[in-house]
Structures are given as C-alpha cells and as structure tokens.
Amino acid sequence: MDETALEQAAARLAEARLSARPIPELPEEARPTTLTSAHAVQERLAARLSEGGLGRVAGWKIGCTTRVMQEYLRIPHPCAGAMFAATLHEGEAEFARPGLCRPGVECEIAVRLGRDLDGDRPLDVTAAAAAVDCAFPCIELVDDRWDDFAKVSTHSLVADHFFNAGAVLGPPVALDPRELKGLAGEMRVGGRRVGGGTGADILGDPLAALAWLAQHLRDRGTPLRAGEIVSLGSMVKVAWIEAGEPVEIEIERLGRVRLLVH
Numbered sequence: 001m002d003e004t005a006l007e008q009a010a011a012r013l014a015e016a017r018l019s020a021r022p023i024p025e026l027p028e029e030a031r032p033t034t035l036t037s038a039h040a041v042q043e044r045l046a047a048r049l050s051e052g053g054l055g056r057v058a059g060w061k062i063g064c065t066t067r068v069m070q071e072y073l074r075i076p077h078p079c080a081g082a083m084f085a086a087t088l089h090e091g092e093a094e095f096a097r098p099g100l101c102r103p104g105v106e107c108e109i110a111v112r113l114g115r116d117l118d119g120d121r122p123l124d125v126t127a128a129a130a131a132v133d134c135a136f137p138c139i140e141l142v143d144d145r146w147d148d149f150a151k152v153s154t155h156s157l158v159a160d161h162f163f164n165a166g167a168v169l170g171p172p173v174a175l176d177p178r179e180l181k182g183l184a185g186e187m188r189v190g191g192r193r194v195g196g197g198t199g200a201d202i203l204g205d206p207l208a209a210l211a212w213l214a215q216h217l218r219d220r221g222t223p224l225r226a227g228e229i230v231s232l233g234s235m236v237k238v239a240w241i242e243a244g245e246p247v248e249i250e251i252e253r254l255g256r257v258r259l260l261v262h
Contacts, residue, residue, distance in 0.1 A: 001037045005030045010044035013160045016145045018052050022101045024147045025156060032155040039220055041159035046082050055085030058229060059110075060217070061140055063162045065209045065233025066201045072237055075154050078203070078212050081161030083229065087141075092258045093168040095141060097243040100165060102144035103261050105241055106234035107187035107249040109180055109199055109206050110138035110169055113230070117214035118223035128210040131224075134172035135180060137254040138231050139187075139247055141166040141261075142238060167231055170257040181205040185235050185251035195236030206232045 001009075008030040016023045025031065032038040046057055063079045064070050070077075095103070114133030117123055143165035146152050157163070181204070186196035203209045209232045214224050224230070241247065247259040 001032060006040055006044055009041045009159060010048055013045050014048040020099050020101050022145050022147050025152045032159050038155040038158040042161060049084060054087060057082045058085040058088055059083045060213060061164045061231040062209050062213055062233045065203045068237045069234055079158050079162045080213055080216060081164045083164055083167060087166035089168045094260045094262055097261050100143050103241055104142045104238040105247045106140040106142060106238050107185050107236045108138040108140050108231045108234050109251060110136045110229055110231040113224055113226050113228050115226050118218060123214040124211050125205060125207040128207040129177045132177040134174050135254055136172055137170040137249055137251040137257045139168045139249050139257055139259045140231050168257050168259045170255045173254050177207060183252045185249060187236050187249045189239050189241055189247050190245040194239045197235030201235050202233045209233050
C-alpha cells in the first residue's frame, strides 16, 4: 500500500470509531492485503485516535488466543491491537452506549510489565514471566464497528486494532506469573453466567500469549515497554450486550471487576 492508501484506510477507521458509525469493508484501493500493511494502517490509525482524544497507547490487547474465539472469528492465529490511555479504567467503569456501535465484553487476564521485553534474548515464556510485574482481572470492552464483520478480511480487522474499545481492570495482584495458566474465571451479564474458562485456554499458557506479542512487536520495531498493560485474550466467547446490562467477571485469586454500558 502506498501512503495515500494507508492514510485513506486510517481516516475511514478513525471516523468509524470516533463517530460510532459502523462501516462496510474498506474500499479495495485502501484495503490492507497483508499483515504488514495492516500493521502500517494500525500505526497511522493509532496516531489519529490519540489526537482524537483517546490518549497515548498505554498497552496492547491480544485476540484469538483461545480455541473458542478462533472458531468464532474463523482466524486460526493470535492478533493484536493497541489500547489507549483514556479507555482504560480501574475497578468499575461506565461507558456511554451512543459512543459505541455494537458493544461486547470479554473475560480476560491482564498483566503489567515491570521491565522491557526487548533485546537479543529469546522472547519465550521464561522471558515473559520475568517481565511481569503484576496481574489483573480484566473486562475488555470490544466494539463491532462493521456493517457485517463476517464479511471483513482479517487484515482489515487487525488494522482497526481488532475490535478494541476499552478495558476495565481490577486491583493489581502480585503473584508468580507461572500460576496464571491454572486460574479459573467466569463472566456474568445481567446476573446470568455466560461462560467460563481457565488461563490454560489462552494458548495453553497466558505467558505464551505474552511471549507471542513481545516477539510480534519486536519484529515490528515497537517492543513492549515497562509499564505497559497487556490483555492476554478472552477465556470465553465474546458476549454482545445491551445498554443497562451489568457485566461482572471473577478470576480466581485475581478478584472481580464490573462494567456497565448505559
């Protein structure tokens, strides 16, 4: 993609997110056809969203790290998108329904990094564990900003930061990150249980997801840095929600967190 096409794609995606008006697939002349071009659009979109009021990139979300989400989206590999400072909240949070197209929620484990994941050393599970400062229970708020996402290419979904709209984190918990894969979690919407899972559902080990992201971003020349938040992927299938339905997740040893779209 040339610069004109990259900027056209970023502009259309920024407008959809900031105006909360869903769009069809990107026009052919501005549609990324490789992950490399999708990431190039993603970077330009991040700059537009930061300038548009979402703040700096404060972390990353990883999608398609569990079989249930890979089967639902028909994407057999992880995908990543940025999370912005103004959309990250602690404890409980409310989001305005008019600012969203089609909101959904996911039950996730998130971590904060205590050191950079960079350099020449292998970025494996061991390196990932050593970089984790603390963990959180996390509700990721996602938004379907497409007329029909089933008809949208994976590359366009990645360019749009893979559905991310925000996240709510519980209090930070210090624990051995190697224990994350054994933690069980569940999600309730409107008081009813909609799903559950364990950390091991996330690529076999949430640290494997973190290692994947670290390698992915290092390869792009934008490595993970100390202080960034990473949401590692949903234990359950996304739940699309209506305004007024309270959402709560609870993850063993990490605690609870709540979200409301009103």
